[in-house]
Amino acid sequence: MNLIRISLLVLTLVLAMGGAPGQARDATSPLLAEEQVPIAILVDIGSGQILFERNADRRFVPASITKVMTTYTAFELIKSGKLNRKAVFTVRPETFRQWRRKGSTMFLSQDSRPTVEQLLHGITTVSANDGSVVLAEGAAGSVEAWTTLMNENAQAIGMTNSYFANPNGWMDEGRTFVTARDLTRLAASMITRHPELYRHFVGRTEYRFNGITQNNHDPLIGVLRGADGIKTGFTYEAGFGFLGSAKRQGKRLVMVVGGADSPRIRRDAALEFMEWGFDGFENRYLFAADQEVGKARVQNGSSFSVPLVGDGPVRISVPKGSRGEVTARIEYDGPLRAPIASNEAVAELVVSGEGIPEARVQLYAAKAVEVAGPVDRVLNAVMSWFG
Template identity: 30%
Template sequence: MQINKFIIIFLQIVFCHSLYAGAVIVPAPPVIKASSYLIMDFNSGQILAAENIDNQLPPASLTKIMTAYVAGHELDENHITLDDKVTVSEKAWRMTGSRMFIEVNKQVTVRELLEGIIIQSGNDASVALAEHISGDESVFAGLMNQHARRLGMTNSHFVDATGLPDGQHYSSAHDMALLGAALIRDYPDIYEIHSRKEFTFNGIKQLNRNRLLWLDNTVDGIKTGHTEKAGYCLVASAQRDDMRLIAVVMGAESEKARASAVQALLNYGFRFYETRKLHSAGEILTTARIWKGTIDNIGLGLKDDLYVTIPRGQFDKLEKKFELPERIIAPVKVDIETGHMKLILAGREVMTIPLYARETVPEGGFFKRMKDKIKLIIE
């Protein structure tokens, strides 16, 4: 495929009719007293408010979101099952901090360990599960880092399954939001455990430390964390109607402060923004001339569903702008990137989305190629 320059094709389309066509004023986000924070839409991935989101910070027990994610992957690959019996090692039993209170040399199921990790934030359960999956916690940390790289968590490094303090163990608010979204998307059955308010094991009932589960019935997860160095941390997700948001606060001053901060971020996002699905994966959005191929026009579209988050009441003002190659020369394979589509609101670019060939176009016969070659010379 040869690309000499871009033709700019501009098209404004109306997505909906609104009774109120005036501009919606979006105020500044709430003041958050924390080391780092963000509010992100789950479907579009757009960040609505943020501060210091790529700073590398100690994540404390937010680490266990990744521990649960790795377990979800291992379950999905049938490497382990929920009914597996795990023999508790002395190392797991001796773990300090928050615990599930498993007993050395006793057997516990993977299902129970996941509940202990997610609901009770058990360090003992985290180590026991890590050892069951990988034989050793340090090997398990290697799996955690592999998944982190795959998910685009560029400011994270894990050395254990618990989040206990270590100078080489860190993450960021942005990475935690990406991880939370991945858990919700990839392993919904594991994510569901995060919505449970209590878990009883060995005769001991412990409550989920995410107090938003009691304060906001739209919140259905995910995880708290705290150490003296990390401060009070919380990743939470809520869904209202068809919109899901993920909020992250790291380094708040107290348990109450982290809950209040996340609640304020969620309320801000839901009140002033909305998310809509604009196009489906595989949908052809435009066509372009293709030269020297078996056909004259090629359809261009998306690989994935396209969701967009913008201020409420503004979808009727959203504009599309296609940037396409001037010359597309066959052969072209399906899913080859072939131009872009920009979404623009009030003169500002909201996002740029790559366009892909939705079909394979082989090279045409000799006479077709010669004919198009002459046309290209003339044009």
């Protein structure tokens, strides 16, 4: 079957906002001085809107932010049943000698036998270089096999301009690189695919292991309301970077700042950036939870079409004070082919309007559609004949 991109207009509406225009900073103006923070992006992951970006596709060295992909790879293995959080890995003598007190560490001893649970806490909270390597070797057999998994996962979630050559972000002559846009894809995938694991492992203020308590160096946790992670990074080669996330009033924002000259600049920029995202935009709800957004055509199914809904209320971010018209349309590659599972992601709602960042909201099948039986095929053929 040859699929075509189908676009169906759903609605056109006028946004009537409370408050006068100009209350918030102009959403299109630069937020951060480029000489201080050359790389930046802010994304509303619920609506898919890019609220701000600067050099978002410029490659840079992620340093310890690399560990987010190691964490995500572990989450994927846990979800698939290939990695048990209670599994115990032995620290190899060679690994101990190479990574003992090298950069950030969880102080694994040569004879220690940490669990996957402990290693992940060490990686996410105290940025353990040693823990990252022990996890990689224990779960995949070698660092090389682990980085293969990292890169496969990166490609699967659309990180097309990134590459990982090691599990912890240690300097490797630039072989490991990412873009800010790709990092927001990684954060969004981690949060939406593994919400329970994300809440359990990410965002803790400290971690105690081997009798040593260490603090998380996340600049926003405990400072910015709603902040819950994710990871800082620093090398002399990369400068100071941060991949962060926060949630307020049903809206989750993910941000990246990269290439800052100092931890103070990184902290101040991250705080200002995220506050701007929450204060400068407000929620507008287009559809309630479980409200049908539209229908998608189905070929060879027990139904000629399938109703589409959002994952909860369908919401977009609009600059405060915005007034004007927005249009929303459904896009999907179709007609869809049966069978279709209930809650299967099958389409997108694309919302656009003057001065509003384009939104792309995932839509799901509200019910299952089985393969058509003989009678259904006849009815589908008749309906198709009449368009």
